[in-house]
Amino acid sequence: MKRHFRPLGCSLSGIGFCLISIQGLAASESVIISEKVIGHTPSVIGINTGEMPRESAFPEWVRALGVNGVRLRLGVKPGESKGPSIASEVELMLLIKKLRDNAEAETPKLWKHPESTAGESLDALRHDEIELLATITCPFSFKLLGPEGQTDWSAAWKFWSAYYAQAYQLARRHDVCRFQLFNEPDHAASMKLTQAEYSVRLRIGSDAIQAALEDVSKVTGKKLDPLISAPCTASIKAFESRGKPDTRDSQIGWGRLSMRDRHIRLDGKTDPAYSQFQQYAYQQYSVRPANFLTQLTELRNQVTEANGGRPFPIIMSEYNVHTAKDFSKLPTTLDSPKEFSALGSMATVIAGSGLDEVYFFRLTLSVNPENNQVKKNGIHQVNESGPIPEITGTTRAAEVIRLAASALTGSRELLATKATDEIRSAATLKNGVLQVLLARTNSVAQSAVQLKLPPLKGGHLLTYQSVTEETFGTTAILQAEADGGRVIVPLPSESVGLLSARPVASTLPQVIGTIGSCSTSEGKLLTGGKERSLTLLTFPPIDGSKKESLFLRLKSRSRNSNSVPIHLYLTEKTFLPGERQAVLLPISRKPLPPEVQSGLNVEGLGRGLDLIGGFTVNPDESDTLVEVTRSLNRTGAKKQYSLILSRDFRQQGEKIEDQPLEWLSAEIIVYR
Structure with missing residues (x-):
């Protein structure tokens, strides 16, 4: 060759080549960005990955996405391990002390990275300062409670040691401090999990994770404060009882149960200075911004009331416009303008939601083993025919998340905006960089939108990116008009755009x-x-x-x-x-x-x-x-x-x- x-x-x-088709447009719609700070964006904008297979290039695609968080799905199987037969809490505490005293030598024997979540993949993510949220679930067939509701102390030891070992190794090797013990305990798929079993699992597992983080901090000198989140419900409405057979909450809601018992220590005593979890977690799929905010306000009020009137951090550990089940009934995909523009619209709402962390769902369009159908709410194409799955390209939704992550990650100042009715917007400011995320979910004949920017000190470089049915990934360099920070950008039918104004020494x-x-x-x-x-x-x-x-x-x-x-x-x-x-x-x-x-x-x-x-x-x-x-x-x-x-x-x-x-x-x- x-x-x-x-x-x-x-x-x-011709350096202004990108301006010709933009600056010549006449705008009938507008967005006004104020200097007024009205809140902060989430500290973490992440992605659910499910797996991080050995020798895969998944970390490359996560990094290119621009998110600063990843939610991993892991598991423990304490029922498969052999352990001593014990009959009391005293014996449990003695075994715990022995393991904690020898954690460096013993935990590597108890847990190793599975093939689906390789250590080198996690190292690559942490190298790029991407936070890891480890969701570690245990099969429902494993029981901590006996037929009469009594604690099985032998099972409790297996459960505690399994969570301790995995948390210790994840913290020791990858500085992981974010953990969950459940994924949607209120879901119909969790029918075998009772609220009593849930409570004892959370109490024992949380103690193990927090002990592991404390011990790793002592060994390494790092400050690894726990960020355990619960209850991680499938519904935002699960705080109070819904009284349905499949939700198993006839007496008390999953959220209220968790908040009520979160000060109970391993020994069963209540300690107001102790908390089983530090963040309230739920999951939601929605395309209706107003409904989303109304429900979140109701949940925040419930959580605050249960916390004695004090605010309590809330995270959304799964979000997309549709669940895989609902998406399977629709003719659209995340490459369809209707869907990816709706995702962008919801991202502008998430910006001002007050949530601490948000994890979009999910990294890949993987096949669901239960029905052999592709999960359409994945955002990357993937070829799973070989021994190592290979991501091969992005959907338009992934490109929208890339723009959203650029504008929202890292607790940025959120500025007040006023937009024409058919446009959703969110403006953020951090380290002098102003970014304006725009979304349009309707159809229009004329795409131009005028942005009125707040005063910008010194020289600034204005750039614009957009995701449309035909295009993504390119940038235009703009110039503000002389009358004080006005710039016109194209926002065609069902599209998402991002304006950035960054300080530069010279234009x-x-x-x-x-x-x-x-x-x-x-x-x-x-x-x-x-x-x-x-x-x-x-x-x-x-x-x-x-x-x-x-x-x-x-x-x-x-x-x-x-x-x-x-x-x-x-x-x-x-x-x-x-x-x-x-x-x-x-x-x-x-x-x-x-x-x-x-x-x-x-x-x-x-x-x-x-x-x-x-x-x-x-x-x-x-x-x-x-x-x-x-x-x-x-x-x-x-x-x-x-x-x-x-x-x-x-x-x-x-x-x-x-x-x-x-x-x-x-x-x-x-x-x-």
């Missing part, structure tokens, strides 16, 4: 051209097409310690009638002039079977190859701008990188375009 090298030119002319950018480029095609720099061509672009060293704003600008030629989705990867391997192309080309097309379901063209993702993200190339626009700030600044050091452009098989049944994209020029645009 011949490989082609050609230096790509760079030019500062005049530096332009860095490539110093080398190559392709698997013959004669031109091509990506995609029948040959599945790949292109690599090598740039001079970039200093990640300066924390500059960085954008990849591409000029292309397309013979396709539709937008083409491209994946952008980063590698430290380079291709320089004068090198032997056939030998040193550091990219290769991964062999794919003829009847491919879905798959990536590149190999080594997560092992020397990093995912930056995806974007679309519009056939009507020859210039494309993609933000690469977070990926190039990730190491905080001066390094030389290459970027790889690939047209991957993103989902099963996808038709790849016959004609490849041709790259005419590439450059990094730098704002300091």
Whole structure:
């Protein structure tokens, strides 16, 4: 195979290319952003992953999503372990002391990472400062209570030691301090769990987890304060009794039961200074913002009242627009404008909900083993036909969550906004960066929206990204009008957008051209097409310690009638002039079977190859701008990188375009 090298030119002319189709629009709708701070966003915007399989590249896709939290599904099986037969609480306490005194030696024997949740995957997430919420459930067949309601002390020891060992190892190896012991105890699928069994499990399991965190803190010198959340109900209405047979709460609601008993210690004594859990957790699926806020206000009032009139942190450990069961009855998917725009609309509501943490559901479109149907509320395409599942592309909903995470993570100041009726908005401020998340769920003929920004001190770079039926992942650089912070952005039918205003020392950018480029095609720099061509672009060293704003600008030629989705990867391997192309080309097309379901063209993702993200190339626009700030600044050091452009098989049944994209020029645009 011949490989082609050609230096790509760079030019500062036309840097405002993204403005033409935006600034020329007339806006009949508006959003006014105030300086008034009305609250704070959640500290964690996370994603439910279910699994983190060994040797998978799942952490790469989580990082590209931009979330700062992951909810893991783990389990304990104390019934499978052998243990001493004990008959009293005194004997239990002696065994607990012995295990705690020898935790460093004994806990690795009691728990090891399962294949579905590999240690290296969790290490990769923690390396990127992504918080881990470990939901550790126990089979309902294991009982802590006997037929007469008495505690089975032998079972209690097995249960306590299993939770202690797993919590100790997760805290010791990955600094995990967020835990749950249940997932939807009020759900019909949990029919075998009584409230009495739930209460004793929470009391014993919580004691084990908090003991583990205390012991790890002593060993490591780290301060790992527990953030255990309960009851983790399937319904926001589960605080009070609903009186239904399948909810098993005829006498008291699951929420009130949990709040009533949360000061009870392992020995059964009440201690107001002790709490079995530190956050109230529930799960919800909704597309109705007003209903969502009304129900959350009611729940918050109930929790506050049960806490003696004092506020108590609330988290939502699962959220999406539909459950998998409800979604299976609908013709739409999370690539449908109706659904992903609704998700964006709800994200603007979540911004001001007062929730401490929110975890979207879920990472992958996995197959449900119970009915062999794909869970349509997953946000990434995945090929599960091989021994290691491979994520192959994002849905539009994933791109919406990426915008929401950018605007909401980290307890940002929430600013007051006033928007035209058909637009939902949330404005946030942190470290001088203003971001405005916009969502439209209706259809319109005219898409322009005028934003009135609050006063911005000093120079600011204005950028805009959007997710529509046809496009995602690209950036436009804007200019505010001279009359004081007015800017016009497009928000077409059923779409989501994000405006960012970040402080810069100068609004005049530096332009860095490539110093080398190559392709698997013959004669031109091509990506995609029948040959599945790949292109690599090598740039001079970039200093990640300066924390500059960085954008990849591409000029292309397309013979396709539709937008083409491209994946952008980063590698430290380079291709320089004068090198032997056939030998040193550091990219290769991964062999794919003829009847491919879905798959990536590149190999080594997560092992020397990093995912930056995806974007679309519009056939009507020859210039494309993609933000690469977070990926190039990730190491905080001066390094030389290459970027790889690939047209991957993103989902099963996808038709790849016959004609490849041709790259005419590439450059990094730098704002300091």
